[in-house]
Amino acid sequence: MRYIGVDLGGTGIKAGVVDERGEILSKGSARTGQERPYQAVIADIAALCERVARDANTPLGDIKAVGVGVPGIFDPKTGRIPFCANLGWHDVPFVSEMQKRLPLPVFVGNDATVAGYAESIAGVSAGTASSVFITLGTGVGGGIVVGGKPYSGAHGVGSEIGHMILSMGGEPCNCGNRGCFERYASATAVIREARKAVAAHPESMMLARCGGDPARMNAKIAFDCAKEGDAAALEVFNGYVSALAHGIVSIINLFDPEVIVLGGGVSMAGAFLLDAVREAVKPLVLFKDMGCARIELARLGADAGLIGAALLGKE
Amino acid sequence: MRYIGVDLGGTGIKAGVVDERGEILSKGSARTGQERPYQAVIADIAALCERVARDANTPLGDIKAVGVGVPGIFDPKTGRIPFCANLGWHDVPFVSEMQKRLPLPVFVGNDATVAGYAESIAGVSAGTASSVFITLGTGVGGGIVVGGKPYSGAHGVGSEIGHMILSMGGEPCNCGNRGCFERYASATAVIREARKAVAAHPESMMLARCGGDPARMNAKIAFDCAKEGDAAALEVFNGYVSALAHGIVSIINLFDPEVIVLGGGVSMAGAFLLDAVREAVKPLVLFKDMGCARIELARLGADAGLIGAALLGKE
Numbered sequence: 001m002r003y004i005g006v007d008l009g010g011t012g013i014k015a016g017v018v019d020e021r022g023e024i025l026s027k028g029s030a031r032t033g034q035e036r037p038y039q040a041v042i043a044d045i046a047a048l049c050e051r052v053a054r055d056a057n058t059p060l061g062d063i064k065a066v067g068v069g070v071p072g073i074f075d076p077k078t079g080r081i082p083f084c085a086n087l088g089w090h091d092v093p094f095v096s097e098m099q100k101r102l103p104l105p106v107f108v109g110n111d112a113t114v115a116g117y118a119e120s121i122a123g124v125s126a127g128t129a130s131s132v133f134i135t136l137g138t139g140v141g142g143g144i145v146v147g148g149k150p151y152s153g154a155h156g157v158g159s160e161i162g163h164m165i166l167s168m169g170g171e172p173c174n175c176g177n178r179g180c181f182e183r184y185a186s187a188t189a190v191i192r193e194a195r196k197a198v199a200a201h202p203e204s205m206m207l208a209r210c211g212g213d214p215a216r217m218n219a220k221i222a223f224d225c226a227k228e229g230d231a232a233a234l235e236v237f238n239g240y241v242s243a244l245a246h247g248i249v250s251i252i253n254l255f256d257p258e259v260i261v262l263g264g265g266v267s268m269a270g271a272f273l274l275d276a277v278r279e280a281v282k283p284l285v286l287f288k289d290m291g292c293a294r295i296e297l298a299r300l301g302a303d304a305g306l307i308g309a310a311l312l313g314k315e
Numbered sequence: 316m317r318y319i320g321v322d323l324g325g326t327g328i329k330a331g332v333v334d335e336r337g338e339i340l341s342k343g344s345a346r347t348g349q350e351r352p353y354q355a356v357i358a359d360i361a362a363l364c365e366r367v368a369r370d371a372n373t374p375l376g377d378i379k380a381v382g383v384g385v386p387g388i389f390d391p392k393t394g395r396i397p398f399c400a401n402l403g404w405h406d407v408p409f410v411s412e413m414q415k416r417l418p419l420p421v422f423v424g425n426d427a428t429v430a431g432y433a434e435s436i437a438g439v440s441a442g443t444a445s446s447v448f449i450t451l452g453t454g455v456g457g458g459i460v461v462g463g464k465p466y467s468g469a470h471g472v473g474s475e476i477g478h479m480i481l482s483m484g485g486e487p488c489n490c491g492n493r494g495c496f497e498r499y500a501s502a503t504a505v506i507r508e509a510r511k512a513v514a515a516h517p518e519s520m521m522l523a524r525c526g527g528d529p530a531r532m533n534a535k536i537a538f539d540c541a542k543e544g545d546a547a548a549l550e551v552f553n554g555y556v557s558a559l560a561h562g563i564v565s566i567i568n569l570f571d572p573e574v575i576v577l578g579g580g581v582s583m584a585g586a587f588l589l590d591a592v593r594e595a596v597k598p599l600v601l602f603k604d605m606g607c608a609r610i611e612l613a614r615l616g617a618d619a620g621l622i623g624a625a626l627l628g629k630e
Contacts, residue, residue: 073602082605130469142569146461153571154445155606160568163601165561168482168499175601177564184483246480249492253475254457254569256468286478286490287388290397291470 002058004049004104005310006068007111010034010086013041015048016303017056017063018310022122024303026056034087039097041087046101065105065313066098069114069305073156081108107312109150111305113159115298116143117150118308119261124299128258132251133298134161136244136266139174140182143308144255149315150308162186166247181250184243187266190219193239197222197232204232223269241273245280252285252292263298270297317373319364319419320625321383322426325349325401328356330363331618332371332378333625337437339618341371349402354412356402361416380420380628381413384429384620388471396423422627424465426620428474430613431458432465433623434576439614443573447566448613449476451559451581454489455497458623459570464630465623477501481562496565499558502581505534508554512537512547519547538584556588560595567600567607578613585612 002025007014009032016027030048032041045068053060072084079095098106109117116125116133125131125145133143142161144151152158162182163175170179171189183189195214198207206225210216225233248260267273278295285292300307317340322329324347331342345363347356360383368375387399394410413421424432431440431448440446440460448458457476459466467473477497478490485494486504498504510529513522521540525531540548563575582588593610600607615622 073605075605083602128469144569146466151461154443154573154608155571157567157600157602157605157607158569158571160601163568164479164565165481166483167494168485168558168561170483177599179482243483246483250479250565251569252472253478254459254473254566256470256473258469284492285472286475287398287472290388290390290472292472293469 001064002056002062003310003313004052004063004066005306005308006045006049006066007305007309008032008045008068008070008087009111010071013045013048014306015045015052016306016310017052017058018307020314022118022307022311024307025058026052027306028052028055032087038087038089038092042094042097043101046098049102060103063104065107066102067107067109067114067309067312068094068098069109069111069309070094071111073110074108074152075156076108105313107315109309109312110141110143110152110159112141113143113150113152114308114312115263115300115304116261116308117145117311118300118304119263119298120145120148121311122300122307123261123304124296125259125261130257131259131261132161132255132257132293133261133263134185134248135264136185136187136262137264138186138188140186141264150312161247161251164247164250166243166250181247185240185247187219189243190222190236190240190266191217193236194222194233197236201232205230206233219266220268223272227272237276241276241280244277245284248277248281248295249284252281257293260293260295261298262295263304267297316379317371317377318625318628319367319378319381320621320623321360321364321381322620322624323347323360323383323385323402324426325386328360328363329621330360330367331621331625332367332373333622335629337433337622337626339622340373341367342621343367343370347402353402353404353407357409357412358416361413364417375417375419378419380422381417382422382424382429382624382627383409383413384424384426384624385409386426388425389423389467390471391423420628422630424624424627425456425458425467425474427456428458428465428467429623429627430578430615430619431576431623432460432626433615433619434578434613435460435463436626437615437622438576438619439611440574440576445572446574446576447476447570447572447608448576448578449500449563450579451500451502451577452579453501453503455501456579465627476562476566479562479565481558481565496562500555500562502534504558505537505551505555505581506532508551509537509548512551516547520545521548534581535583538587542587552591556591556595559592560599563592563596563610564599567596572608575608575610576613577610578619582612
């Protein structure tokens, strides 16, 4: 059986035909054009779905369902997207608008949730029944899989891992609270701390690597310099790893999944980050003689969203 | 069908025969005597099970299973209790020792987990598929129900809600970490803050209520004085409510259950606490226009553990 998966982002739309094991059979993309009315965006999504089906030589009648990952929340009871900041959408009747244009069942999930689901079917957590996927990007997103199924909670507002409170009263967050996990574990947090570090230590190689302009700082520069032994960068890196480890321990103590998967831009630091995080988590877990979640790097990269969205149709 | 439930504590053992709706048909108790070898404690548990079955006029052949709630963790793969601080147990082959003495299937769960399960079958969260039970006592325990079933995680170390990190680098915890939720949301936290408050404000009525001796402070004194308008006590109460609300918001953002149930000694403060917590949670939730978990007080009281343990046999 075949499925269409759509990864709907603020800038671009990706879609593809995917088989039941999560293999991509065809793939295409389009500009989101999120400044347009939602009807126009949804018409382009539907057209892209038809195009990738043709590219995979698959008549729509042989497609079981279309799954769409969105950077927001979805209400499965109404089929509407109540809120999606990156698209500027409020209360969009997504499923009915899609079905006006495509004669297929439509499923919708949060983008991080479907990416985590994809990893649990075809990626690093394949074959596990429970996993938590953490996207370390501009913010921190999360995808929870329980009993082999994507889990969005009772009201569709769960798996917002970036907004666990890690440091009550701490750094102010865009959400209005203080001390959210993403204030410490996102690329944004690395950049903030690296800028502080070069202000205090202008001799740090981080400053030279961003051409003397802290406005050009990014997480890769900070972690690359840490890898090369720059003291100020190492301090930024160690602080980041500690915060990430504390958040992971909260997830382990609460949810105890089989695997925790690190994805998103910051995770591109690879083994340097992974090894440090594993070491930092070890002394923090509650029951040191019991097993606890493996920590792994995501494997599917930029295709995870598309694959996971497609596989929503398997349920 | 009938079940035996056992609530095994550091001081006492309670057991009872329970029907499938969670109604108690007979009940008995014994001293734990945890200073004795575990075999002796388990022999007394088995004898108590036989006694309550007789009291309910139920031959053991009509009992489907025995469920036991323990103040520790359990490894369902081995049938052993790897660790139980209150009993001083390490790696006790609990299931096999029980089955030497009783010809019945034996199920074991964490005490807070089974209490939360009981509430979800026969208590305040009855009929819901997902709930999180928080026991606010000397420490903070947790019970998670997902898909109508008790959830202990992939390695049996989940639902340790008291050890989510709420304030990274904050108050030192018995577990070795700093800033665990239970350092802010337990009765112990109330007592610690109330003692600080009477040191700074000896005019507070809290000091008089504990006979001028801060060593006799407890959470009830602090909350009663807050209710009566004592300024120092109100500050302790408000700080407690804020911390509890932040922890609840972490649970909502991560797990988004249908209901959050507050139990344990501190929850005896009733509506005074519940109303304040509900108000404090409201502005902290991420999606203010979406539904989110109801917050309720536990209803089954001291019997929750026994009932929930018994109902483990229903699975």
